[in-house]
Amino acid sequence: MANMVKIKIKRQKDQRSEPYWEEFQVDYQPNMNVITLLQEIQRNPVTTDGRKTTPVSWDCSCLEEVCGACTMVINGEAQQACSALVDKFEQPIILEPMRKFPIIHDLVVNRQRMFDALKKVKAWIPIDGTYDLGPGPRQASADQEEMYLYSRCMTCGCCVDSCPQYTPDSEFVGPSALGQVFLFNQNPTGKFNKDERLNAIMGIGGIQDCGNAQNCVRVCPKEIPLTTGIAKLNGATLSQAVKNLLKK
Amino acid sequence: MAQPKFLVVGGGLAGLMTVIKLAEAGHHVDIFSVVPCKRSHSVCAQGGINGAVNTKGEGDSPDIHFYDTVKGGDFLAHQPFCKDMCYKAPAVVYLMDRMGVTFNRTPEGLLDFRRFGGTLYNRTAFAGATTGQQLLYALDEQVRRFEVDGLVKKYENLEYLGMVKDDNGVCRGIVTTNLDTLEIESYKGDAVILATGGPGLVFGRSTNSMINTGSAASSAYQQGVKYANGEFVQIHPTAIPGYDKLRLMSESARGEGGRIWVPRKKGDERAPGDIPESERYYFLEEKYPRFGNLVPRDIAAQEIYDICVNQESGISGGNMVYLDLTHIPREELDRKLAGIMEIYEKFAGDDPRDIAMKIFPAVHYSMGGLWVDYEKTPDGLLDPKSPLNHMTNIPGFFAVGEVDYQYHGANRLGANSLLSCLTGGLVAGPAMVEYCNNLKGSADDVSSQLFESEEKKWQERFEAIKSMDGDENPYKLHQEMGELMIRNCTIVRNNKDLSDTVDSLNDYTERWKKCDSLDTGKARNHSVLFINQLWNMIELAKVVAKGALLRDECRGSHLKPDCKLDQPKDVKSPEYEAFLKTWKELNKKWLKTTIAQWVEDGPKISYEEVDTSLIEPVPRRYD
Numbered sequence: 001m002a003n004m005v006k007i008k009i010k011r012q013k014d015q016r017s018e019p020y021w022e023e024f025q026v027d028y029q030p031n032m033n034v035i036t037l038l039q040e041i042q043r044n045p046v047t048t049d050g051r052k053t054t055p056v057s058w059d060c061s062c063l064e065e066v067c068g069a070c071t072m073v074i075n076g077e078a079q080q081a082c083s084a085l086v087d088k089f090e091q092p093i094i095l096e097p098m099r100k101f102p103i104i105h106d107l108v109v110n111r112q113r114m115f116d117a118l119k120k121v122k123a124w125i126p127i128d129g130t131y132d133l134g135p136g137p138r139q140a141s142a143d144q145e146e147m148y149l150y151s152r153c154m155t156c157g158c159c160v161d162s163c164p165q166y167t168p169d170s171e172f173v174g175p176s177a178l179g180q181v182f183l184f185n186q187n188p189t190g191k192f193n194k195d196e197r198l199n200a201i202m203g204i205g206g207i208q209d210c211g212n213a214q215n216c217v218r219v220c221p222k223e224i225p226l227t228t229g230i231a232k233l234n235g236a237t238l239s240q241a242v243k244n245l246l247k248k
Numbered sequence: 249m250a251q252p253k254f255l256v257v258g259g260g261l262a263g264l265m266t267v268i269k270l271a272e273a274g275h276h277v278d279i280f281s282v283v284p285c286k287r288s289h290s291v292c293a294q295g296g297i298n299g300a301v302n303t304k305g306e307g308d309s310p311d312i313h314f315y316d317t318v319k320g321g322d323f324l325a326h327q328p329f330c331k332d333m334c335y336k337a338p339a340v341v342y343l344m345d346r347m348g349v350t351f352n353r354t355p356e357g358l359l360d361f362r363r364f365g366g367t368l369y370n371r372t373a374f375a376g377a378t379t380g381q382q383l384l385y386a387l388d389e390q391v392r393r394f395e396v397d398g399l400v401k402k403y404e405n406l407e408y409l410g411m412v413k414d415d416n417g418v419c420r421g422i423v424t425t426n427l428d429t430l431e432i433e434s435y436k437g438d439a440v441i442l443a444t445g446g447p448g449l450v451f452g453r454s455t456n457s458m459i460n461t462g463s464a465a466s467s468a469y470q471q472g473v474k475y476a477n478g479e480f481v482q483i484h485p486t487a488i489p490g491y492d493k494l495r496l497m498s499e500s501a502r503g504e505g506g507r508i509w510v511p512r513k514k515g516d517e518r519a520p521g522d523i524p525e526s527e528r529y530y531f532l533e534e535k536y537p538r539f540g541n542l543v544p545r546d547i548a549a550q551e552i553y554d555i556c557v558n559q560e561s562g563i564s565g566g567n568m569v570y571l572d573l574t575h576i577p578r579e580e581l582d583r584k585l586a587g588i589m590e591i592y593e594k595f596a597g598d599d600p601r602d603i604a605m606k607i608f609p610a611v612h613y614s615m616g617g618l619w620v621d622y623e624k625t626p627d628g629l630l631d632p633k634s635p636l637n638h639m640t641n642i643p644g645f646f647a648v649g650e651v652d653y654q655y656h657g658a659n660r661l662g663a664n665s666l667l668s669c670l671t672g673g674l675v676a677g678p679a680m681v682e683y684c685n686n687l688k689g690s691a692d693d694v695s696s697q698l699f700e701s702e703e704k705k706w707q708e709r710f711e712a713i714k715s716m717d718g719d720e721n722p723y724k725l726h727q728e729m730g731e732l733m734i735r736n737c738t739i740v741r742n743n744k745d746l747s748d749t750v751d752s753l754n755d756y757t758e759r760w761k762k763c764d765s766l767d768t769g770k771a772r773n774h775s776v777l778f779i780n781q782l783w784n785m786i787e788l789a790k791v792v793a794k795g796a797l798l799r800d801e802c803r804g805s806h807l808k809p810d811c812k813l814d815q816p817k818d819v820k821s822p823e824y825e826a827f828l829k830t831w832k833e834l835n836k837k838w839l840k841t842t843i844a845q846w847v848e849d850g851p852k853i854s855y856e857e858v859d860t861s862l863i864e865p866v867p868r869r870y871d
Contacts, residue, residue: 014771031597035492042723042775045766054767055723057774059283061457063493064591066381067287082492083594104428105772115284119396124389125348130272130674132339136346138357145583148350148375151382152587155286187348 003028006048006092007037009056011106019103023048023092034074034081034093035063056095058107065221068154071098071161072107078161080221098161100168114155117177121200125190137188150183150229152222159216159226171205175216175226178207182229185236198233198240207237251276252684253691255422255437257408257464259285261380261666262649263443264387265673266680271394273681278435279391280403280424282459286388289445289457290669293380294588295364295500296372297344297666299337303358308369310335315863317664320366320544321615321657322804323839323865324477324858329622329654331862332630333664336671341373344670347386350375352584362584363503366544366661366870377498377587383666407777408464411440411471411645412702419644420691421699423706427777430770432706434699436691439680441638441646442468443673446614450785450792451738452730454611455487455496465618465651466784469791473640475844475851476653477616478788479795480805482660483739484612485548486571488596494610495595497571498588499662501605502541504580506573508532508552509604510561520570520604531555539870546659546805547870549609553739556608563606572604611738613665615656615805616795618647619843622654628861630675635683638676644687646680648672653841658804713779718762722779725763729756729789737792741808746797753790754850760786791844791851798853801838815867831867839865 004025012019025048026040042055060070063082070081073096075089086093101109153176160166160174181197184190201207210230217227254270256263259281270277281288300313314334318325345351345359351373352360361370375382394400405427412421412434421436447462448454469475485508486497502508509528516523532551533540541548552569556562562569573581578601581589592600619641623634630637638646648669655668732752736745760783766775800811813830816823840855 013769029491031595032491033595039492039723042766043721043727054769055775057772061283061287061459062289062292063458064292064495065594066291066378066587067283067289067457069283069287085595085597105769108428108772110428111284115286115392118389119392122393122396124393125346126393127343127346127390130268130343132342133346135342135359136348139353140357141353141355144350144353151348151350151375151385152378154291154381155284184348189346190348 005037005086008092008094009106010096011056012097012103014105015103022053028086032086034084034086034095035060035070037086037093038081056107057105066154068156071156071158072096073098073161078158078219080156083221098157100161100166101157111155111157114157114160114174114176117173118155118180120173121177121181122193122197123177123180123184125184125187126193139188143186147183147186149224150179153179153224154222156221158219158221162215162219164213164215165209165211170209172209173201173205175210175230178210178233179224179226179229182233194236195240198237199244201233202237202240207233252438252687253436254278254680255280255435255440256443257422257441258288258443258445258649258651259283259404260288260290260443260445260649261384261387261669262673263441264384264391265670266441266443266648266677267391267400268387268394269674269677270680271399273677275681276399278401278403278437280406280408280422282405282407282427284404285391285402286385288384289460290384290666291381292455292457292496293666294377294496294498295503296362296374296379296663297341297383298364298371298661298663299341299373299667300334300369300371301338301341301359301361303354303361304370306369308371310337312369313337313371316367317661318657318863319868320661321659322868323860324480324657324803324841326622326654326859327862328624328628328630328859332675333655333668333671336674337667340667340670340674344383344386347390349382349386352376362500363542364662365499365502365542365548366539368539372500372503372663374500374584377500377585380666383670408442408444408467409706410467410702411642412699413471413642414694414698417642419642420694423702425706425710425777428772430710430773430776432703432710434703436694436699438684438687438691439644439646441648441676441680442618442651443647443649444651446650447785447788448611450730450789451611451733452727453490453492453494453734455484455494456611461781461785462788463781463784466788468618468640468645469844470784470787470846472846473642473645474619475616475791476619476841477795478791478844479799479842480615480658481611481738481792482545482613482615482805483549483609485545485552485609486607487610487612488592488605489608490595495591496612497592497605497607498585499545501571501573501585501588504584505576506541506571508541508548508569508571510555510563510569514561515565517564520572521574529561536871543870544659544661549739550807552609567608568606569608570604571607573600574602574604609739611734613660614650615653615658615660616842617651617653620647620652620654632675632678633682635679635686637679638672639679639683644683646676648676658806710776710780713776714765714768716763716765716779718764720759720762720764721766722763722775722782725756725759726782726785729786733789733792737796739807741796741806742810743797743808746793749793750790750797750850753786753793756786787846794851794853795842795844799838799842801834803838815869828867835865
């Protein structure tokens with residue numbers, strides 16, 4: 001059979017059942033991505049050895065790499081299935097669910113822990129209200145450009161999937177949440193509450209849990225300079241610790 | 249009423265802004281979303297948000313914004329709503345700035361604004377080319393703060409199935425299913441709002457996210473909510489074709505100077521960079537010297553279609569034209585358009601800074617949606633105190649965002665959708681409060697039997713779907729329906745094909761009954777959820793097709809060449825006078841909102857007056 005794409009998928013019926021592998025073959029089309037492979041399997045859920053099976057379950061939404069939903073482990077590395085073009089991968093293309101989260105079904109995992117981390121680090125600007133109070137403070141373009149890098153974090157989970165310190169049992173908030181602390185502490189209004197955010201990452205599961213493996217910055221699909229932000233936060237938390245001591 | 253219960257369905261911009269308005273007023277809100285709110289479709293908006301702040305000294309104002317919007321929509325927008333949106337726009341942009349949105353800046357550190365379609369002013373604030381993502385994140389952060397404060401409870405990965413109505417036809421709550429477990433649950437609510445976005449998936453492939461099935465809106469329509477202007481579907485002129493979806497290439501590319509062209513010589517196989525300036529046909533610039541590449545989307549899409557299909561002058565004779573940015577410095581592209589540069593690079597494989605992009609129009613946005621009401625002040629403006637604002641014809645059931653219909657008429661201007669989602673939320677939240685203030689008896693007083701019986705109805709529905717074992721694969725059926733809809737209900741429409749489509753869609757209803765459920769499990773069983781959505785998509789497709797079939801005119805995105813009235817160029821000629829007379833007569837008949845109401849054998853279509861009390865309709869021109 002000419003031009004078939006071979007795919008091997010690690011599947012799991014639900015959280016409690018055992019994982020199993022299934023193999024599929026899909027007609028090759030130029031420029032196709034992993035999402036297209038999974039959609040073809042939905043339209044014809046039959047394994048390579050001709051056995052009818054259930055369609056593979058996976059999360060996806062925007063398919064433009066801005067929502068973060070379709071993250072999965074492809075040939076060993078967490079990434080978005082939408083921007084994973086088949087041509088770039090060795091075959092069989094191996095799809096597995098992300099490795100640090102509870103599995104719901106097949107490639108669908110529960111990433112609630114990442115959103116809870118955003119609560120813990122207070123990743124927001126406490127505005128006065130939605131009524132008309134005029135524009136925010138002026139900002140230099142250079143500052144905006146630096147913040148913009150961090151504001152594109154999709155909470156997709158590639159960074160935490162690759163981080164050796166982020167495990168199902170650890171309490172580490174992970175590089176993405178730390179990146180958000182850096183972002184809000186840079187913002188001219190966000191700065192007013194920087195102490196709160198720094199204190200939030202100084203306890204258990206905070207910035208000390210970072211082992212500086214630097215995997216996060218390597219795998220981030222949005223090329224967020226996470227390790228730069230974390231390094232700067234390290235300095236800021238040290239000053240904060242001194243400040244806290246003096247306040248006592 | 250002591251503690252009214254507010255239910256917001258949908259966690260995109262419109263839903264989140266509604267939540268913020270309610271929580272800010274001290275109310276407790278439950279929000280339901282099919283994905284974590286941060287992954288809602290608002291992230292896909294790229295180019296920016298309009299607000300006539302006039303930072304470029306051009307004399308822009310909310311009144312001009314209002315005029316551009318109404319004219320852009322070919323006068324089908326409800327003007328009091330539309331004016332309210334344009335007047336709120338500058339304050340909304342500032343509000344988002346205060347929330348920390350990383351908007352691009354001018355050298356003085358002010359918000360920067362760029363050009364967009366359908367206007368001659370720099371009116372669009374932007375954060376790179378990921379403005380929707382940035383705005384959504386800002387609201388998501390604010391809502392997370394209210395969540396921590398205990399005012400908001402989030403139900404993510406839950407899908408709205410239907411509303412619960414009492415004996416008087418008043419909405420008293422909703423029924424949902426948990427995507428991860430398929431559990432069906434009902435929630436009591438005194439005021440419920442749908443903010444569930446558009447129905448792009450009715451067309452199979454579009455620029456929409458995979459969650460944009462229109463299923464919730466369709467369900468509401470099948471439960472008695474009027475669906476308005478369904479046939480008005482925006483086709484975005486510039487998208488990258490793909491097998492899984494058609495990826496948006498923002499209008500901001502043209503706002504920043506991008507040019508659309510095809511080789512003058514048909515079938516010229518040279519690389520775009522090798523074709524000299526004199527041998528390129530910049531057809532939009534030649535035909536529309538005033539607006540050029542920034543004509544409104546309906547016109548740009550129709551012209552690209554004409555070049556490729558009627559004139560067969562697309563690239564290599566195919567359905568593709570160039571969108572060229574290669575004359576703009578790389579540094580400027582990276583600063584202002586990075587997001588879309590990356591998308592093209594990642595998905596098409598070429599660097600658009602070096603080589604012209606190849607694009608074609610794609611289904612993008614639904615101007616139509618659930619019908620909502622409003623009240624006016626004596627001056628003809630939206631009355632901010634009215635409980636009717638954004639309320640559908642079912643008491644207690646509201647709609648906001650792309651799922652509503654009244655702001656954009658027959659064609660939406662670029663960068664007005666983020667705006668209407670936000671200003672809509674600012675209006676809808678207070679209206680829900682006002683409604684509850686006047687409500688006699690709360691949802692808590694309604695017998696729990698009503699809720700149990702609704703739950704049971706939906707449980708039976710899902711059990712029935714699970715046991716389906718026919719030979720139709722629901723995903724293939726959807727693909728086929730999408731192709732039919734794209735072929736017959738997009739840029740160019742004719743009555744024969746539309747009539748065939750209406751018939752085919754009735755066949756799809758029959759074929760749906762022969763679906764195979766494919767999976768009988770409970771955990772994230774996508775196929776069972778999808779089969780339920782597919783039913784709703786078919787019902788909504790019928791609204792689009794029948795509305796288009798019956799509307800015998802051309803207006804905005806609805807182009808029927810058989811009904812086209814050509815506008816003479818010379819406004820002083822006798823031909824123009826004759827044209828104007830016919831145009832006015834046609835307007836008497838067709839300057840109307842299409843209303844679809846669900847009945848067993850297809851939608852029942854009627855027409856309603858449009859409020860044009862503030863700006864008098866004129867024939868549109870952009871040349």
